[in-house]
Amino acid sequence: MANKGKLEVKQIGSPIRRQKFQELCLKGLGLGKLNRLRVLEDTPSIRGLITKVHHLVDVKEL
Numbered sequence: 190m191a192n193k194g195k196l197e198v199k200q201i202g203s204p205i206r207r208q209k210f211q212e213l214c215l216k217g218l219g220l221g222k223l224n225r226l227r228v229l230e231d232t233p234s235i236r237g238l239i240t241k242v243h244h245l246v247d248v249k250e251l
Contacts, residue, residue, distance in 0.1 A: 194231045195251040200224065202245035214241045 200220040202211035207242040219237050228251065229235050239248055 194229050196229050197226065197240075197249040197251055198229055198239065199226045199247045199249075200245060201247050202242075204245065207245075211242050211245065214215065214238045215245065217241075218246070221247070 198220065200215060200219055200223055203223060204215055204221075215221055218235070219225075220228065231250070239246060
């Protein structure tokens with residue numbers, strides 16, 4: 190696979206008053222509180238979760 194890098198994902202938005210699946214996507218990414226930061230593998234499943242909550246997270250490639 191070409192995507193063998195890492196992604197730095199930071200939560201910048203709150204899941205309050207959002208659809209339930211968006212809160213669950215944040216939990217799947219290991220987030221849940223504002224400004225929480227996670228370094229994750231760059232895989233298609235992680236990219237899919239990020240796509241669902243792109244307005245609530247900030248992503249940087251490492």
